[in-house]
Amino acid sequence: MDDDAVREYTQQTQAIIDDSPQMGEATTKAAILRNFLDLLGWEIPKNTQLEYSVKAFGRTFRVDYALVLDGMPVAFLEAKGLDTALSDDNREQIKEYMKSEDVNLGILTNGEEYEFFRREVVDSRVNVNRLTKAHVKELPEILTILEAFQKDNIQNEEWVNILNKIRELERTRTELENRKDEFATVLAKELAENVPGDITSQATVQAKEMIDRLIQDINTDEDDGEQSQSQGPNKSIQKKPIEKSTIGSTESAITGTLSRNEVDGPSDAEVVVFPTKQSGVDFLKENNAWGFVRIGREPDFAAMYVSGDDQEVKYIARVAEVVSAQDADLARPLEAYSESGSEDAQAGFDPNKKVVVFEENSLYEIEDPIPFENKWPQSLRYTTLGDLRNAKNTDELL
CATH class of the missing domain: 3.10.590 (ph1033 like fold)
Known part of the structure; x- marks a missing residue:
């Protein structure tokens, strides 16, 4: 995803919010969220349906936007007005929509705050978890998440690799943070046993600093949004080779x-x-x-x-x-x-x-x-x- 485009969207949206902080839902959709869908590559009515009917809580509701490929919804976007704070009821609402329609991705937003959800089936149990939340000013910091919701990445199933990589990095970071002292002790002991002189104290300090740098690198990798390499090589279309x-x-x-x-x-x-x-x-x-x-x-x-x-x-x-x-x-x-x-x-x-x-x-x-x-x-x-x-x-x- 083009980070300049995300920054431009952020700046334009913040200007709209500053001018009209009490916009209702209809105005928020027209002034802000249509541009957000464009940013992700979704177009109305080509692949985005408005007021899509879903069954939830024993009743029929209408989700604001259904992102559709091959006639089937692949993601939902539930919109609220800029004048409405996102609530737990709103979160339960989109989660239930996703569960009832077997839709794997969801976004809840009021134009200023954005929350991203993923549906997964684990051991026959359906779970919908929030991936992250961000203020509109923070969207350039979550490019990886945004990429997972782009039309092309959903269409070619790359969204799965993107989100799985994020989860792997988060688990690695958590493990390093929780066991930093243990890992540092092991590294320092290995050095102390293989070099002359007593360097245990210095090695422990250096090992902890190295782990801190590694954690920072993981954070940077997540923010940069580098895609998984599982796509394989690009397909050749036999064009004239360039000198x-x-x-x-x-x-x-x-x-x-x-x-x-x-x-x-x-x-x-x-x-x-x-x-x-x-x-x-x-x-x-x-x-x-x-x-x-x-x-x-x-x-x-x-x-x-x-x-x-x-x-x-x-x-x-x-x-x-x-x-x-x-x-x-x-x-x-x-x-x-x-x-x-x-x-x-x-x-x-x-x-x-x-x-x-x-x-x-x-x-x-x-x-x-x-x-x-x-x-x-x-x-x-x-x-x-x-x-x-x-x-x-x-x-x-x-």
Whole structure:
């Protein structure tokens, strides 16, 4: 998930909350929660049903949003007004909805507070547990959880791997925290028995500090939201291989300009649309690539929506391959693109994700860019080349 998009959603939502802190449920849905669904890749009415009927507590209720794939609900979102604090009754409500409809994921929110739930069957017993809760300002800190609720990750079952990894990390962290003294003693004893001199005291202190650092690393790994590696290698779609020398060139990789109708390819060719700030355009120019992203496919084309003053889909390129950041031959060291790596860092790119490499001489600025209307890609979105050619604005494209 694009952390810039999450931060943008957070900032815009907080501004709405500050202006109208007593919004009722209907206004909260229209002003805030529709954008939240867009952030996760869900669209009304394409794959999101309003007022979905469920049976619970011996009666029929209507859950506010049912996220639907192949005609079946895969997640519920129960909404309350900004003027309503989330209560235990609300939590029991969404849990019962999930149990009665065999839905594995749920979100309870009033636009300012967000709670995320998971349904599991363990030894024939159905449990629904809260995964986490967060204030809207804290959403950028729980990217992993948000990724589990993205449409693409639910569709390809990757959400299971994401949440299982979180649970494994939490168990490991708890074990280290609860048994730190025990582990430190074992490590110190091992050192003392194998080196000359009495270093037990110093070794114990150092071992505890090492365990503390390990716990911190686990916390960072959870926050960063690095996906499980269980997906396996990306599928090859036999595109023209790119010359390594075209990545990391000191010259601009933008070949020139062309109109959308001049882009060569079938109408059903897959296009991934990435959002970027203006600062991210420099990454395009110097690398003939886009990074760092979480992407489970290898699309035919990549298009860039530039926010800020531009607010338009402005660039397009043909995709050659998708590689890990560690394997990408970039213009600068990975650390230079990290938010904390240097003063001239681009846009806080994460070097633990992937890089989408473009074919040589295929990156163009679009002569007739697609202007912003009401919707913008808050994270990567998929469309087709035909839709990109014909769209009059971002609403028609997305």
